[in-house]
Ligand SMILES: Nc1nc2c(c(=O)[nH]1)N[C@H]1C(S)=C(S)[C@@H](COP(=O)(O)O)O[C@H]1N2
């Protein structure tokens with residue numbers, strides 16, 4: 127078949143041109159992301175455009191939206207965010223492709239604009255230390271823009287007018303071939319990039335594997351035998367690492383090489399500034415403590431609370447060696463700002479850290495080095511304070527300053543400067559909308575008021591009187607405490623409500639409050655139907 131016959135037979139129409147343009151746009155977008163992913167593997171996984179833009183979006187998310195996302199997607203919120211970004215990019219890619227059919231050069235240049243956005247996001251992330259972080263976005267965009275230009279050049283000539291450039295005729299086979307090659311190359315590059323990014327941080331993995339935690343000088347007392355109630359459905363007293371909740375802003379979990387890790391302690395009223403290595407920490411006296419950690423974003427009855435056996439060094443001892451004095455002893459700094467390798471900042475009252483409680487730089491969690499998700503190699507913990515004001519993961523810097531002089535990450539986003547954990551209780555069993563049989567039904571759960579301790583838990587059926595629940599043995603006042611209540615259940619719908627009283631005598635408040643600014647308040651209720 128001659129070229130003329132071919133052209134005459136295909137009768138290229140506007141629809142073909144536009145849909146092929148849209149397809150070209152999509153392919154260009156895929157190619158751009160794939161190349162970016164590949165380059166990010168060489169530069170830094172966090173420098174990839176989707177992760178960088180996602181991180182920037184997280185930093186700018188209004189509190190209400192963040193709360194909504196955590197409520198609806200839980201720990202999957204980050205996945206949902208990244209899928210959302212990809213969906214938006216796909217729409218823009220389709221539109222750019224259609225636009226490029228008429229304006230080939232401008233369309234291709236449009237892809238580059240997205241590269242600039244990605245590069246700006248990547249280089250302005252708080253953990254970005256080098257302009258090379260722009261490379262994934264820039265090179266990806268150049269690849270995508272180039273591909274779009276090339277593919278558009280293979281589309282059918284406009285139906286009327288406009289002279290054809292040589293070699294520009296509509297050749298379906300050549301377009302399909304180019305498109306297929308582009309798609310396959312993108313898929314390959316993307317897959318390799320993903321795999322490399324996922325396998326990254328080998329030094330960190332090796333450094334973790336090589337850690338042999340020395341026995342702590344100060345052991346945690348054994349968990350009392352009665353701390354765990356024998357009722358099915360109640361959370362285990364010690365939360366296994368794999369089940370421990372995770373809340374952070376990191377789209378890519380930092381992989382820190384413990385042998386290269388350093389912690390600097392400095393700031394106002396630090397006459398003896400210090401920089402410590404991981405081995406420096408391990409050579410110090412280690413303490414082992416059970417501490418229950420809670421997130422300020424935990425709704426009443428929510429899952430963002432966990433209890434683990436931690437090993438670490440006493441933070442107050444280290445600060446004292448550096449010459450730090452708490453405000454009550456005339457020290458100039460009332461805020462300790464912890465910084466992580468990914469740019470998180472967490473501000474803690476110096477007074478709380480140095481008042482005798484077991485504030486620590488933790489290196490171990492439930493008998494192993496910290497998992498990467500939970501802050502390897504070192505994180506901070508302060509019993510009694512919500513995580514966002516105390517529990518900096520992947521910590522690398524401690525600065526002594528004042529609350530007047532500096533607002534940490536979440537404080538800039540409307541959360542309270544100081545946030546002791548509120549007295550709370552949760553019904554673990556029966557589950558909401560359960561259908562237990564009439565007769566003896568065990569109601570049980572957990573209550574917490576870290577660093578004050580739980581003294582009483584009461585259960586109420588419907589609008590009946592408050593009845594004392596049986597308290598399980600207390601481990602320490604820094605841990606949660608389990609409770610149970612033997613209910614003689616009668617047929618029909620019932621509402622079970624729980625409330626706790628802490629050791630200061632304060633009764634958990636009925637008043638329902640939102641998580642913002644300093645933690646949710648109110649009673650947890652569960653509705654069941656007894657059959
Ligand atoms: N570097 C860093 N540390 C962080 C956070 C974070 O986003 N980044 N989140 C804090 C919050 S809000 C909580 S509740 C705890 C959660 O610790 P976990 O993920 O180990 O349960 O970590 C704290 N430390």
Ligand SMILES: [Mo]
Pocket residue numbers: 373420421422423512513514
């Ligand atoms: Mo949190």
